[in-house]
Amino acid sequence: MMNYQDFFTSALDRLQTERRYRVFADIERKAGQFPQAIWHSPEGPKPITVWCSNDYLGMGQSRDVTRAMVEAAWRLGTGAGGTRNISGTSHPIVELEAELADLHGKEAALVFTSGYVSNQTGISTLAKLIPNCLILSDALNHNSMIEGVRQSGCDKVIFRHNDLDHLEELLQAAGDRPKLIVFESVYSMDGDISPIHAICDLAERYNAMTYIDEVHAVGMYGPRGAGIAEREGAMHRIDIIEGTLAKAFGVMGGYLTGTKAVMDAIRSFAPGFIFTTALPPAVAAAATASIRHLKVSSQEREMQQRQVARAKQVLSGLGLPLMETATHIVPVMVGDAEACKAASDRLLEKHGIYIQPINYPTVPRGTERLRITPGPFHTDAHINALGAALVEVWTALGLPLGTKAQAAA
Numbered sequence: 001m002m003n004y005q006d007f008f009t010s011a012l013d014r015l016q017t018e019r020r021y022r023v024f025a026d027i028e029r030k031a032g033q034f035p036q037a038i039w040h041s042p043e044g045p046k047p048i049t050v051w052c053s054n055d056y057l058g059m060g061q062s063r064d065v066t067r068a069m070v071e072a073a074w075r076l077g078t079g080a081g082g083t084r085n086i087s088g089t090s091h092p093i094v095e096l097e098a099e100l101a102d103l104h105g106k107e108a109a110l111v112f113t114s115g116y117v118s119n120q121t122g123i124s125t126l127a128k129l130i131p132n133c134l135i136l137s138d139a140l141n142h143n144s145m146i147e148g149v150r151q152s153g154c155d156k157v158i159f160r161h162n163d164l165d166h167l168e169e170l171l172q173a174a175g176d177r178p179k180l181i182v183f184e185s186v187y188s189m190d191g192d193i194s195p196i197h198a199i200c201d202l203a204e205r206y207n208a209m210t211y212i213d214e215v216h217a218v219g220m221y222g223p224r225g226a227g228i229a230e231r232e233g234a235m236h237r238i239d240i241i242e243g244t245l246a247k248a249f250g251v252m253g254g255y256l257t258g259t260k261a262v263m264d265a266i267r268s269f270a271p272g273f274i275f276t277t278a279l280p281p282a283v284a285a286a287a288t289a290s291i292r293h294l295k296v297s298s299q300e301r302e303m304q305q306r307q308v309a310r311a312k313q314v315l316s317g318l319g320l321p322l323m324e325t326a327t328h329i330v331p332v333m334v335g336d337a338e339a340c341k342a343a344s345d346r347l348l349e350k351h352g353i354y355i356q357p358i359n360y361p362t363v364p365r366g367t368e369r370l371r372i373t374p375g376p377f378h379t380d381a382h383i384n385a386l387g388a389a390l391v392e393v394w395t396a397l398g399l400p401l402g403t404k405a406q407a408a409a
């Protein structure tokens, strides 16, 4: 007789053999004390310092943001009560979308339950609505974008990561047909930035639409925290800007911004928008509070940049193999799945430092790494302790010190 359970256990065994079975640490963050947290270890609760959160600016513990969430929940209750088609749009979402359209200088915005969903359903719906569309997609685009491209059913071509010559070659070869270029601003695993203006130049020359994912940039770059495109003065050149409310804004949800016509079309045709319950009003209210704060306050961004620069300086001064980045993402290369997991385990168990290992398929095999995200609440003392712990771990595991890491292929 067929044993269905065996299919699952053997799939898991394969992951174990390949050393990429994932274990999630049981963590309790402490509002008001970030980056300190409690790790519920097998031996009981232990204090730790978190170094791998994507709550990049610590807005998830902001008093204003928390208050907005709690007050909205008291006033409007917990859930949205259904999809927007069934139950209408709760007023905090209307306010949030106005805030987002203003943030990116666009006519309109549309909120989704996550950044993942906004990419998946946004890209697929957009491309399906453009007859005979060819999608040109950066080789390192996030899985949510890849799924959006795949689900569109449109023809696609992949251009080498940030390679303008290759992109131009593909645009030229495409001829007159409609084209959509999809790319990110900050690539989250290597921490590098795309050449936005140059991509827009090509898009204009070859009459292509542009779609950018600013998930790892919103809140953190640009004078009002609208992202890299804002910092570079390129927002108006991009047709659709996508972002998340879950990282630097510290809450949850995703969004698209663009013209009224495009947003209205996605609202009307995207299954991932239509057939799912809307964000709870309290979540929308908290996100609005966070965006409003970061539009006028640069303090968090400045502190983050200071601590990122300091962390890079201290860690590379100790000979740790940092990948050079121009962003807040600080990858330390290990290059082996087992060693990467062992380094992460030792940091947590011996030093009370939490940095999740990054393994395949998130990054290519042989480029396994620790991905460190310093933020405004990491003190100089935290950075020094991190440096000392990493050196102890590198020495104990026999990993090479004193080399510069090669950028991942």
Ligand SMILES: Cc1ncc(COP(=O)(O)O)c(C=O)c1O
Residues within 6 Å of the ligand: 114, 115, 116, 117, 119, 142, 144, 184, 188, 213, 215, 216, 244, 245, 246, 253, 254
């Ligand atoms: C580049 C990129 N886009 C989109 C997402 C999805 O965003 P969210 O976490 O809001 O679903 C992520 C990761 O979370 C990401 O790294």
